[in-house]
Structure formats: C-alpha cells, structure tokens
Amino acid sequence: MTDAGIYVHVPFCLTRCGYCDFNAYAGMDHAMPRYLRTLLAEASLAAPAWREERVVSVFLGGGTPTTMAPADLRSLLVHIQDLYSVDPSAEVTTEANPDTVDRRSLEALLSAGFDRLSMGAQSFDPAVLRELERVHSPDSVRRAFGAARDAGYMNVNLDLIYGAHGERAESWERTLLETIALAPEHISAYALTVEPATPLGRRIAAGEVPEPDPDLQADMFALACELLRDAGYRHYEVSNWAKPGYECRHNLGYWERRPYLGLGAGAHSYRDNARWWNVRPPEDYMNTVERGDLPIGGSESLQPEDAYLEEVFLRLRTLEGIPASWIDDDRALPFLANGLLEEDFGNLVPTERGMLLLNELVLALAGN
Amino acid sequence: MSTDTSHIRNFCIVAHIDHGKSTLADRLLEITHTVEDRDMRAQYLDKMDLERERGITIKAQAVRLAHEGFELNLIDTPGHVDFTYEVSRSLEACEGAVLLVDAAQGLEAQTLANYHLARDAGLVIVPALNKIDLPAAEPEQRAEELAALLNCEPDDILRISAKSGQGVPELLAAIIERVPPPVGDPAKPLQALIFDSMFDPYRGVVSYIRVKEGELPSNARVRLMATKVESDAEETGVMSPEATPIDKLGPGEVGYLITGLKDVHQAKVGDTITLAGKNAATEPLPGYREPKPMVWSGLFPAEGGDYSELREALDRLKLSDAALHYEPETSTALGFGFRCGFLGLLHMDIVKERLEREFRLELIATAPNVEFHVYRNEEVEVVHNPAEMPAPGTFEKTEEPVVLATMLTPSDYLGAVMELCQARRGEMVDMSYLTPTRIEIHYVLPLAEIVFDFFDQLKSRTKGYASLDYEPWGYQESDLVRVDVLLHGDPVDAFSSVVHRSKSYSYGKQMVERLKELIPRQLFDVAIQAAIGSHVIARETVKAKRKDVLAKCYGGDITRKRKLLETQKKGKARMRRVGKVDVPQEAFIAALRIDDSAKKEKK
Numbered sequence: 001m002t003d004a005g006i007y008v009h010v011p012f013c014l015t016r017c018g019y020c021d022f023n024a025y026a027g028m029d030h031a032m033p034r035y036l037r038t039l040l041a042e043a044s045l046a047a048p049a050w051r052e053e054r055v056v057s058v059f060l061g062g063g064t065p066t067t068m069a070p071a072d073l074r075s076l077l078v079h080i081q082d083l084y085s086v087d088p089s090a091e092v093t094t095e096a097n098p099d100t101v102d103r104r105s106l107e108a109l110l111s112a113g114f115d116r117l118s119m120g121a122q123s124f125d126p127a128v129l130r131e132l133e134r135v136h137s138p139d140s141v142r143r144a145f146g147a148a149r150d151a152g153y154m155n156v157n158l159d160l161i162y163g164a165h166g167e168r169a170e171s172w173e174r175t176l177l178e179t180i181a182l183a184p185e186h187i188s189a190y191a192l193t194v195e196p197a198t199p200l201g202r203r204i205a206a207g208e209v210p211e212p213d214p215d216l217q218a219d220m221f222a223l224a225c226e227l228l229r230d231a232g233y234r235h236y237e238v239s240n241w242a243k244p245g246y247e248c249r250h251n252l253g254y255w256e257r258r259p260y261l262g263l264g265a266g267a268h269s270y271r272d273n274a275r276w277w278n279v280r281p282p283e284d285y286m287n288t289v290e291r292g293d294l295p296i297g298g299s300e301s302l303q304p305e306d307a308y309l310e311e312v313f314l315r316l317r318t319l320e321g322i323p324a325s326w327i328d329d330d331r332a333l334p335f336l337a338n339g340l341l342e343e344d345f346g347n348l349v350p351t352e353r354g355m356l357l358l359n360e361l362v363l364a365l366a367g368n
Numbered sequence: 369m370s371t372d373t374s375h376i377r378n379f380c381i382v383a384h385i386d387h388g389k390s391t392l393a394d395r396l397l398e399i400t401h402t403v404e405d406r407d408m409r410a411q412y413l414d415k416m417d418l419e420r421e422r423g424i425t426i427k428a429q430a431v432r433l434a435h436e437g438f439e440l441n442l443i444d445t446p447g448h449v450d451f452t453y454e455v456s457r458s459l460e461a462c463e464g465a466v467l468l469v470d471a472a473q474g475l476e477a478q479t480l481a482n483y484h485l486a487r488d489a490g491l492v493i494v495p496a497l498n499k500i501d502l503p504a505a506e507p508e509q510r511a512e513e514l515a516a517l518l519n520c521e522p523d524d525i526l527r528i529s530a531k532s533g534q535g536v537p538e539l540l541a542a543i544i545e546r547v548p549p550p551v552g553d554p555a556k557p558l559q560a561l562i563f564d565s566m567f568d569p570y571r572g573v574v575s576y577i578r579v580k581e582g583e584l585p586s587n588a589r590v591r592l593m594a595t596k597v598e599s600d601a602e603e604t605g606v607m608s609p610e611a612t613p614i615d616k617l618g619p620g621e622v623g624y625l626i627t628g629l630k631d632v633h634q635a636k637v638g639d640t641i642t643l644a645g646k647n648a649a650t651e652p653l654p655g656y657r658e659p660k661p662m663v664w665s666g667l668f669p670a671e672g673g674d675y676s677e678l679r680e681a682l683d684r685l686k687l688s689d690a691a692l693h694y695e696p697e698t699s700t701a702l703g704f705g706f707r708c709g710f711l712g713l714l715h716m717d718i719v720k721e722r723l724e725r726e727f728r729l730e731l732i733a734t735a736p737n738v739e740f741h742v743y744r745n746e747e748v749e750v751v752h753n754p755a756e757m758p759a760p761g762t763f764e765k766t767e768e769p770v771v772l773a774t775m776l777t778p779s780d781y782l783g784a785v786m787e788l789c790q791a792r793r794g795e796m797v798d799m800s801y802l803t804p805t806r807i808e809i810h811y812v813l814p815l816a817e818i819v820f821d822f823f824d825q826l827k828s829r830t831k832g833y834a835s836l837d838y839e840p841w842g843y844q845e846s847d848l849v850r851v852d853v854l855l856h857g858d859p860v861d862a863f864s865s866v867v868h869r870s871k872s873y874s875y876g877k878q879m880v881e882r883l884k885e886l887i888p889r890q891l892f893d894v895a896i897q898a899a900i901g902s903h904v905i906a907r908e909t910v911k912a913k914r915k916d917v918l919a920k921c922y923g924g925d926i927t928r929k930r931k932l933l934e935t936q937k938k939g940k941a942r943m944r945r946v947g948k949v950d951v952p953q954e955a956f957i958a959a960l961r962i963d964d965s966a967k968k969e970k971k
Binding site for chain 2 (some may be wrong): 007093138176190191192193214215217218221238239251254255262266268269270275277300306309310313314317338340351355356358359360362363367
C-alpha cells in the first residue's frame with residue numbers, strides 16, 4: 001500500500017475576495033445539500049480504484065468548507081472513512097474562515113475527526129484586510145483562534161498574505177508578531193500573487209492600483225523568515241512554517257509527489273504520473289456525477305521529462321531539496337557559490353534567497 | 369517599326385508625394401484608352417504591392433500612350449530623396465516634365481529640387497496645379513508663386529483635377545504642343561540609356577531604356593558599356609501598359625529590353641547600351657554613376673540558425689536591387705550576419721521589410737551609420753562598420769559625409785528651421801525668398817544628422833509646412849568617436865555607434881536608458897555603461913532580481929505551474945547571452961529601433 005491523500009473541494013464562500021481565483025462562489029448556499037450528496041456519490045464512484053492506497057491525510061479546502069454545517073462535514077468524513085482505507089492516525093484538516101466558526105461548531109468538527117484547523121487570517125492590519133476585501137476583522141481572528149483552543153484544537157494553521165497595495169514592512173511585521181503571539185502550530189505566509197482573471201487583476205491592468213512590488217515582497221519574506229525562525233518555527237516550504245512535528249502531511253504529499261485523489265468541482269488528482277481534474281463549474285460537476293459518471297474534465301499523462309521537471313521544482317520548494325547526484329556539478333556550483341543553494345547531507349537545498357528565486361533555480365538546474 | 373520622332377513626346381511628372389502624380393497617371397491611361405475602363409484600377413502603375421502599401425513609387429516605369437497620332441511616353445520617377453540618382457536618369461530619358469503642384473499645399477522642397485534637376489537636364493516644364501476642386505485650393509495664389517519661380521505668366525499654368533479628370537485633356541494638348549520631339553539619327557551607332565532595371569523571375573533582367581542614337585533591333589547582340597557585359601537581346605518592346613513586344617526601338621523611343629541577363633548588376637541604371645561588334649558606339653552617354661550606399665547597418669537573423677536563409681534571401685534580393693550592398697559580418701553578440709549598405713533609411717526599411725515579408729525572416733538591424741573616413745599614418749581608411757573604428761588616439765583625424773540640404777519654409781518658421789539646423793551642426797549656405805512669405809534655404813549638414821529624425825523634427829517645428837531635399841556634398845573633417853555599450857563590463861558590439869563627439873553623451877545616455885528598461889533583471893546587478901574607449905560617459909544599473917517564485921503550489925496548481933516553467937524556459941532559449949547577461953531578442957530589436965516617428969519622414 002502506498003500513502004495517499006484525499007482532497008475535498010467545497011466551493012462555497014461568504015463573499016468573493018478580489019484577489020482570489022479559486023473555484024469558489026458566494027451566494028450559492030442553496031446548492032449545499034445537493035453538492036454534499038454529489039460529493040458522497042463521487043466518493044463512492046472513485047473509491048474502487050483507490051482501495052490499494054493508505055489514506056494518510058484528508059483535506060477539506062475551498063472555498064470555505066465551514067460554511068457547511070459541522071454535521072454535514074461529519075457525514076462526509078464518515079463516508080470517506082467507510083469507503084477508503086483511512087489510516088487511524090491520518091491528518092484530517094478543514095479550512096475555516098474566522099467568521100464561520102465558534103467554539104460549539106469547532107467542538108463538533110474536532111469530535112467528528114477534523115483534528116487540524118487551517119484558518120484564513122491573512123493580516124492583522126484592518127487596512128490590509130480591507131484592501132484584500134476580507135470581511136473579517138483582526139479581532140474576529142483572535143476570537144476564532146481562542147475558540148479553537150477552547151474547543152481543544154492542538155494543531156492550528158493561520159494563513160497570512162503579504163504585499164497588498166499600501167502594506168508596508170512595519171504593518172507586515174506587526175501582523176507577524178501578532179500571529180506569533182497567538183502561537184499557532186503552523187503558519188502559511190503567501191506573497192500576494194495577482195491573477196489576471198480576478199477583480200484585483202483587472203484593477204491592476206486598468207491602472208487603478210499598482211502591481212505588488214517584488215522587492216518589497218522579498219523584504220517581507222526575509223522578515224518572515226527571521227521572525228518566525230526566532231519564534232521556533234521551521235521554514236519547511238517556500239510559504240510554510242511549522243513548529244517541529246506539525247508540518248502539514250497532506251501538503252507535503254503534493255511536494256513529495258505522493259498520490260492524491262481530489263473530490264469536488266475542479267479538484268485535481270494524481271497517481272503514477274497521470275493527473276486528471278474534475279469539471280470546474282459546480283453545476284456541471286453535479287450533473288455529471290448525478291448521471292453516474294466520474295466528472296473528469298481533463299487529464300494529462302506525464303512524460304519522463306515532465307515528471308522530472310515536476311520532481312525538481314516540487315522538491316526544491318521544501319527543505320528536503322533534491323539529491324545532489326541528480327544535477328551536474330557545473331550546473332549546481334554557481335548557485336552553491338552565490339548562496340542560492342546549499343548542500344545538506346547529499347541533497348541540494350535552496351537557501352532562503354534561493355527559495356525566492358526558485359523559478360530561476362529550477363530552470364538552471366533542470367532546463368536543457 | 370519605329371515612329372517618326374516628330375510624333376514622339378517623352379515626359380515625366382515631377383510632383384511631391386501626395387500631390388497626385390499616380391492619380392494623374394491613371395487619368396492619362398484612361399483618357400488615351402491605354403487601359404480599358406473595365407481593367408482600370410487605382411494607382412495602376414504602382415505594381416509592386418509593397419509600393420502600393422507605402423504609397424510611394426520605388427521603381428520608375430515607362431508607359432506608352434497613343435493619342436491623336438502621337439506616341440506619348442510617360443516616364444515615372446521615384447519620389448524619394450534616397451533615389452535622387454534614379455530620378456536624374458529618368459529625367460535624362462525625357463524632353464519635358466509636368467510640374468504638378470497641389471493647389472492647396474503649394475510647392476514643396478522635393479518638387480523644387482526635382483524641378484531644378486529637370487531644368488538642369490534641359491527639360492521643358494509644363495506646370496500644372498492639381499486638386500483645384502478641393503475647398504482648400506488657392507489656385508490663383510499658387511499660380512502666382514509658381515509663375516514667379518518659373519519665370520512665366522500665371523495663365524501658362526494649367527489647372528486640373530487629376531481625380532475628376534477636369535483639365536487633363538488640356539494638359540495632354542499642352543504636353544504635345546510645348547514639349548519638343550526627341551532628336552536622334554537612326555544611322556548612328558546605338559546609344560540607349562538605361563533609366564531603370566528590374567528583375568523578373570521568369571524573364572531575367574528587364575531594362576527600361578531610352579534610345580538616344582541609332583536603332584535597337586529585337587534580336588541584336590548588345591553590349592553594356594559600363595559593365596562591359598555582352599548579351600543577346602531576347603525581346604524589345606513597350607509598355608502600354610502591359611509589355612508589348614516590337615521588333616525594334618528607334619531614336620527618341622522609350623521601351624524595354626530583355627537580355628536574358630540574370631542579375632541587375634549587369635544592367636545598372638545610367639549605363640549605356642550599344643550594339644556588340646563593329647557597330648558599337650565609342651563613347652557611352654554621360655552621367656553614369658555606380659550606385660553608392662549612404663547608410664550602413666548590420667542585419668542579423670534573430671534566430672542564429674537562419675544565417676544561410678538570410679544569405680540566400682540577400683542573394684535573391686540583390687538580383688533586383690542594384691543599389692544593395694552586403695558583406696558577411698560577425699558580431700559577438702548577434703553571431704553571423706551581414707553588413708549592408710543602403711541608399712538611405714527608406715531603402716534600408718524596404719529591404720528589411722522585403723526580407724521579413726517575402727523570405728519570412730526575423731531580423732535584428734544594428735544602428736545605421738554613414739560611411740566615414742579615418743586618417744591613420746597619412747593613409748585614409750573607409751569605414752562603414754563601427755567595429756572597424758580604431759581606438760581613440762591611434763589616428764590623426766576623421767571625416768564624415770555631408771549633404772547640401774534644400775529646405776522650403778514659410779517665413780514664419782525660418783527661426784525654427786535655422787535653430788534645428790544649428791543643433792544638427794549645419795552651416796548655412798544661402799537663403800532666398802521665393803515669394804514674400806516663402807523661403808528657400810540651403811545648409812550643408814552632416815549626412816548622419818539628416819538620416820534619422822531630422823525630417824520629423826523639421827516637420828514638427830514648422831507645423832508640417834517645411835519640406836526638405838538633399839544631395840551628397842562630399843566629406844568634411846569631423847571629431848568622430850565610437851560609443852560602446854557595455855553590459856556587466858562586456859562590450860556589446862551590436863550597440864556600438866560612431867557619432868560626433870558632441871552627440872556622444874546623448875547617444876550613450878539614450879542607449880543605457882533604453883536598455884535599462886529592456887534588459888530583464890538577472891540574478892546579479894547588471895551595470896549598463898556607455899563608454900568612449902575606457903572613459904565611461906553614462907551608466908545605469910539593472911538591480912538583481914530577488915523574487916521569482918510561485919507563492920502557492922498545491923495539488924491543483926502543479927500542472928499549470930509546470931507549463932509556466934516551460935514557457936519561461938522557452939523565453940530563456942530565445943535570449944542571447946552577452947558575457948554573463950541574458951538579453952532577449954526583443955531588447956536588441958527595441959534598443960536599436962529608430963523611433964517610429966523618424967520612419968515616417970522617409971515617405
């Protein structure tokens with residue numbers, strides 16, 4: 001049996017944020033019961049092909065899974081546990097929005113088996129939250145985090161975003177310090193990335209707001225590295241930090257190229273150098289599954305060179321890096337010399353500066 | 369069968385671009401029934417689509433019109449200063465010229481210059497004001513100006529509308545009446561002037577000729593006196609307007625000759641055709657000149673592998689373009705290419721466009737430069753490539769080509785014109801009032817100052833009213849320096865240019881500023897420097913790139929991410945490495961691009 005992960009996509013959100021290009025929708029809550037039935041049906045349809053995998057992680061993402069009732073999420077998880085070989089010690093995460101949870105709902109989720117909570121805090125600066133069009137306040141993050149602790153959560157992640165228009169290094173430092181003060185087990189800090197097909201992307205294209213300044217984002221990244229290291233977090237992936245032992249097993253699976261099954265609208269799956277993805281519009285997804293078909297919208301078979309490129313760029317995102325033996329010395333040496341790579345027990349690992357220039361590193365090491 | 373010369377009239381139309389020359393030619397074709405109504409199309413004579421798109425006439429053509437027992441040969445003249453020599457040869461084929469002037473815009477410098485050429489060639493001038501039906505037309509005022517210039521009565525000036533045909537029959541009558549018939553003796557040895565040559569892929573070289581003396585039978589063995597090439601004539605004929613073979617061309621006649629030669633360099637404009645053997649003329653017609661490139665530039669394939677395609681394309685193009693020069697050149701930055709010589713920037717533009725369009729090549733053209741002289745150890749070296757410029761301090765002096773520029777301007781803008789000429793290192797020769805409000809002014813100007821954006825500047829400073837023409841005026845001593853551009857300490861030969869010392873700083877500054885915008889950030893700071901020898905005159909820095917990574921990369925992102933990397937990889941493959949610096953093709957093209965505004969002047 002090989003270790004695998006299951007990802008479940010929940011496309012419902014309270015509001016759409018300007019920067020978000022995920023497959024997520026506000027105002028579609030009426031479709032929740034039907035969507036839940038569809039997820040259960042898809043899980044049943046997909047299960048026979050995944051009997052040989054040991055599921056070591058389940059991850060509910062979105063969207064905002066916690067817009068659905070804890071009882072519904074419980075029934076979903078129970079169904080998955082019935083159909084798949086879910087390891088008893090599997091990591092089971094749900095994403096949450098601070099405004100969709102309270103102590104009671106969190107207790108219900110924890111007792112249902114969701115033992116890891118990933119919450120979108122994004123910032124503790126109200127101006128930045130407004131810029132990101134997040135509806136919650138810094139206080140609601142503190143309150144929701146306290147509720148999680150009170151409910152018994154011992155493994156909580158806070159998501160942060162830096163580099164929004166108008167955010168300065170001082171503001172980002174305060175956000176980091178506030179986050180550190182809450183002492184979550186895991187912190188994801190993302191440089192704001194502008195996707196063209198989002199309201200933010202269009203505002204930038206129209207010249208209404210400037211593009212994020214990559215140099216400022218680089219400074220902010222360096223600041224995060226420094227403060228989080230001092231606070232005892234291990235920087236184990238480009239945008240992820242964790243107290244030792246709290247690295248996200250599910251996400252590590254992506255970077256280590258373990259198999260994963262995606263359920264829900266637009267979810268991607270991967271196994272044995274094949275990748276396929278579900279149809280993206282929830283309505284199409286539901287219609288297809290209701291006809292009794294797997295809702296596959298597209299697929300690709302990775303050629304050896306594709307697989308190698310993925311192996312290199314995914315592994316280089318993490319502290320594990322890639323075996324030095326994969327790369328010719330004359331390709332690696334300049335980067336060992338200029339401090340973008342270091343060698344660690346026979347592996348080539350990006351330094352903090354190297355992580356920020358990963359595309360360049362990958363092309364130089366794995367390009368032809 | 370040759371026509372009695374008393375019934376022949378050979379004439380051309382001298383006009384500024386847009387003053388209606390092609391439209392008038394269309395009307396003449398119609399009125400004389402040379403082209404049937406159903407076959408008529410606008411700008412009939414401008415055959416090549418390249419010409420049609422640019423609205424200019426590159427190749428002179430001759431067309432025979434039959435009208436009331438007369439044989440009228442309309443000889444089309446090129447309309448751009450790059451082709452002044454071709455204009456002068458076309459004029460040599462005529463006895464008269466229609467001076468066509470826009471009744472709204474009045475005389476322009478180029479028309480004036482060509483008028484002078486026509487007058488100097490002894491042509492009878494038939495002046496006509498065109499576009500008299502336009503609301504903005506001022507025929508009375510323009511007629512007076514023109515009459516003053518031509519020393520004639522305003523009543524002698526015809527008023528026409530080439531568009532509607534109004535006045536065109538009267539113009540035809542005036543041509544027949546005022547232009548003298550050619551003279552020539554059929555018994556003398558053949559002397560025929562080539563005033564244009566083109567290359568037809570099926571027939572080989574087609575030369576447009578004017579027989580001055582003697583007769584040219586269609587089956588003669590001919591000798592080209594300048595190139596000393598002999599060949600059998602395959603066909604003689606006239607264009608009316610399509611090629612119509614006839615068995616011989618007699619004195620005074622204009623027509624074409626197909627020789628079976630495969631290269632226009634063997635039948636150059638200005639050369640004299642005579643018969644081979646004992647009937648050959650002893651002297652060629654006067655005025656032959658080797659086509660001489662004025663502007664040089666390196667042409668390099670954007671894709672290094674296309675070098676042999678470029679060579680083949682140039683070889684093919686040269687068959688139809690006697691003025692095109694090229695020789696292999698190697699650039700450390702751009703690889704293998706050719707240093708090419710052109711008559712001017714328009715010519716360069718046309719050649720580059722034809723190479724790209726007809727041969728599907730993507731090209732990088734280095735900064736154009738003029739040909740200059742370097743005196744070293746009492747010897748003169750002719751240099752047309754900045755790379756050949758010796759190091760500062762190793763030569764005695766340098767010389768650059770100058771031109772005599774003729775500008776016409778309303779007197780209100782005299783100050784602006786003089787200011788521009790001074791800024792371009794010009795020296796005034798003289799000026800005179802054509803009319804109380806219109807000035808003709810002559811300057812000697814360095815060619816290098818003229819060929820780029822001078823005309824554009826002239827136009828913008830005079831609200832479009834001033835016009836320009838120029839002719840070569842020899843060489844004069846000048847303090848020339850080579851400005852090099854260095855990336856991260858390595859000189860990039862493609863960016864080097866030889867300029868006057870007073871312009872070196874602005875050239876250097878402009879190049880480093882452009883390149884700062886064009887060179888992508890690298891993993892290290894890239895210094896961009898402009899230098900004369902080892903002396904740095906301008907500097908910019910492209911700061912090292914610090915961030916190039918996708919923040920999020922989870923299960924649904926991986927495929928897209930891999931494709932992004934592959935795209936980025938392809939982009940890198942298209943870069944050229946200069947020393948340690950990756951420079952995109954686009955940066956070479958954009959950095960070396962002459963401003964679009966500067967190109968328009970060439971029309």
